[in-house]
Amino acid sequence: MNSPSLSSVVLLTLSIALAATIVILPLGIALAYLLARWRFPGKRIVEALITLPLAIPPVAVGFVLLRLLGRRGPIGAFLDRAFGIQIAFTWTAAVVAAVVMAFPLFVISARQAFEATDPRLEALARTLGRGRARTFFTVTLPLGSRGIVYGATLSFARALGEFGATSMLAGFSPAGGETLATGIFSAVNIGDDGRALALAAVSAALSLAAILLGQAMLARDRQGACR
Amino acid sequence: MIERAAVRFDLPLPPFVLSVDFGIGRGTTVLFGPSGAGKTTLLETIAGIRRPASGEISIGDVVVFSSSREIDLPPERRRIGWLPQDALLFPHLGVERNLRFGAPPRLSADRFRRVVDVLEIGPLLGRHTTALSGGERRRVALGRAILSEPRLLLLDEPLAGVDVALRQRLLPYLRRITQDPEWATPTLLVTHDLAEARSLASVVVLLDGGTVIGQGPPESTLMLPAALAAAEEMGLDNVFEARVVERLAADGVMRVRSVGGLEIVVPNTEGRDVVSVRIGASDVLVATRRPEGLSAQNVVAGRIAEIAAAPRGRLLRVAAGEEMWVKVTARAVSDLDLEPGREIFLIWKAQSSRVS
Structure with missing residues (x-):
């Protein structure tokens, strides 16, 4: 079997990481804000569940996801029956795996940012006539933007390199292609060290680029603050 | 409205x-x-x-x-x-x-x-x-x-x-x-x-x-x-703004005059012509006659406007160019026959006032 081209590997990996980050952003921001500002029953359990993927082997996470989302799993079977949607071993499966694995990193970072914001600034915005939603978008979110950008960068980089959960839920060739991580694994398996090295180098370069981009956005954020 | x-x-x-x-x-x-x-x-x-x-x-x-x-x-x-x-x-x-x-x-x-x-x-x-x-x-x-x-x-x-x-x-x-x-x-x-x-x-x-x-x-x-x-x-202080009249650098003090015309001696601060003076209400002594032979450089005549009860003492509000609060004991009020309208003299050391 011919290995997929380097560019197709990069494109597939980027599309998965980007989609995962896009999914994580709204969900993660909402959850991070909830955890930072509200007290509710079962909060500790929610916190523990969110951080769980960081604490257990990614392969185990992938296995649990496979049991849930596979065609015979409770969620997978329902989706298949009701909508004819199959998740396991598809591009979507790779995105789901990346979301679950990168989500905790984002929530931790965004939550810290929200917690570091003086809640009196939000109260002040409300006394100045802004409702809860407008206050969130004009005060809370901009003030937490550093943590959000940082969290998004971390999540994106994590999604780029995701292997354990992805290989369980999406297989080694999600959507018929390879991600950088599964590609390295396959190349080493067939003794193609040159390809493995090339993919590793690209992987490192992409992660570095993501982090530099995040830093540049933070720097622009700092300068923009005076306008 | x-x-x-x-x-x-x-x-x-x-x-x-x-x-x-x-x-x-x-x-x-x-x-x-x-x-x-x-x-x-x-x-x-x-x-x-x-x-x-x-x-x-x-x-x-x-x-x-x-x-x-x-x-x-x-x-x-x-x-x-x-x-x-x-x-x-x-x-x-x-x-x-x-x-x-x-x-x-x-x-x-x-x-x-x-x-x-x-x-x-x-x-x-x-x-x-x-x-x-x-x-x-x-x-x-x-x-x-x-x-x-x-x-x-x-x-x-x-x-x-x-x-x-x-x-x-x-x-x-x-x-x-x-x-x-x-x-x-x-x-x-x-x-x-x-x-x-x-x-x-x-x-x-x-x-x-x-x-x-x-x-x-x-x-x-x-x-x-x-x-x-x-x-x-919170510390009852008398605070007012004053303009430097004369610097007596050798003694480490300067003479200043407040907006209300109160002229006093305070610690010298170089560089500024208008300063804020702060004198604690408890740092001021009261005399019913102008004292003589004192080392303190500030002796100011004033008139009692009001006497109010305060914790562990009495507070005098004194018109002395500036309105000044002075804390005394209840015994001092009775021993010295202090009452509103009476002329008294306020005394404090130059170094007991703070300048900023």
């Missing part, structure tokens, strides 16, 4: 229940009391940031909170301008965007200009908030509160932690904002500074342990023992 706001509520606030009932008329109502009396909490409750257990808060005809009628307007619908103690500015916005943050969309350029001019913040408009001094931050925060066109203005210690010189500069702004008929916004101002309360208040509400213990015109209310005790707790 709003003529009156009424505040009546109970808020459990260990170790006491904040239980208040008072009205706020036009002009400035000063909320005076020791720290921990519940002053800041009271402002936050009126602003809608805290929810009382019971009671009613109304501003003009609008009931903003009523436990019996289950009304609890969110802060954004109360139209209350809140200036927190540390003059919170939005750190992600520049000065102009901070100012316009709560302003209605129909705000005229004229109105904006007027507020900016009165507060003298025009040169700051293009700046970032981190580049502002303490006094500038307070003026911007005050301007932002006013531009939101509130029904009621809540000012939490607007001059606390500001050095004396800056305080003297900020006071006229506050007076203009709160007393100028053009703004005419009823204002509730928290302070524990006696001079500030006297200078700004139309009415004083005295708060202690979560309860209103007196209210009325500043002249009488601020002379109540509880008011004086609160003032003393």
Whole structure:
């Protein structure tokens, strides 16, 4: 079997990481804000569940996801029956795996940012006539933007390199292609060290680029603050 | 135009229940009391940031909170301008965007200009908030509160932690904002500074342990023992601005003259011609005859205007060019036959006054 081209590997990996980050952003921001500002029953359990993927082997996470989302799993079977949607071993499966694995990193970072914001600034915005939603978008979110950008960068980089959960839920060739991580694994398996090295180098370069981009956005954020 | 706001509520606030009932008329109502009396909490409750257990808060005809009628307007619908103690500015916005943050969309350029001019913040408009001094931050925060066109203005210690010189500069702004008929916004101002309360208040509400213990015109209310005790707790000082007349560098002192004409000797500070002088009320001695052969360099004639009871003593308000507070024992008052109208001499060492 011919290995997929380097560019197709990069494109597939980027599309998965980007989609995962896009999914994580709204969900993660909402959850991070909830955890930072509200007290509710079962909060500790929610916190523990969110951080769980960081604490257990990614392969185990992938296995649990496979049991849930596979065609015979409770969620997978329902989706298949009701909508004819199959998740396991598809591009979507790779995105789901990346979301679950990168989500905790984002929530931790965004939550810290929200917690570091003086809640009196939000109260002040409300006394100045802004409702809860407008206050969130004009005060809370901009003030937490550093943590959000940082969290998004971390999540994106994590999604780029995701292997354990992805290989369980999406297989080694999600959507018929390879991600950088599964590609390295396959190349080493067939003794193609040159390809493995090339993919590793690209992987490192992409992660570095993501982090530099995040830093540049933070720097622009700092300068923009005076306008 | 709003003529009156009424505040009546109970808020459990260990170790006491904040239980208040008072009205706020036009002009400035000063909320005076020791720290921990519940002053800041009271402002936050009126602003809608805290929810009382019971009671009613109304501003003009609008009931903003009523436990019996289950009304609890969110802060954004109360139209209350809140200036927190540390003059919170939005750190992600520049000065102009901070100012316009709560302003209605129909705000005229004229109105904006007027507020900016009165507060003298025009040169700051293009700046970032981190580049502002303490006094500038307070003026911007005050301007932002006013531009939101509130029904009621809540000012939490607007001059606390500001050095004396800056305080003297900020006071006229506050007076203009709160007393100028053009703004005419009823204002509730928290302070524990006696001079500030006297200078700004139309009415004083005295708060202690979560309860209103007196209210009325500043002249009488601020002379109540509880008011004086609160003032003393924070250190009752005489503070005024003075111009350097002569420097006696060899002795480490200088002669200064206050706006009211009081000429005294204070520690020398190089470089500035106008200084703020602070003399503790307990650092001043009283004599009924002009003393002779004294090492102290300040001997000032004055007349007792008022004698008030204070914790562990009496407070004399003395007209001596500047109005000065002097703390003496009850025994001194009876032994020296001190009474309002009597001429006395105030004595203190140059080095016991502080200059900034």
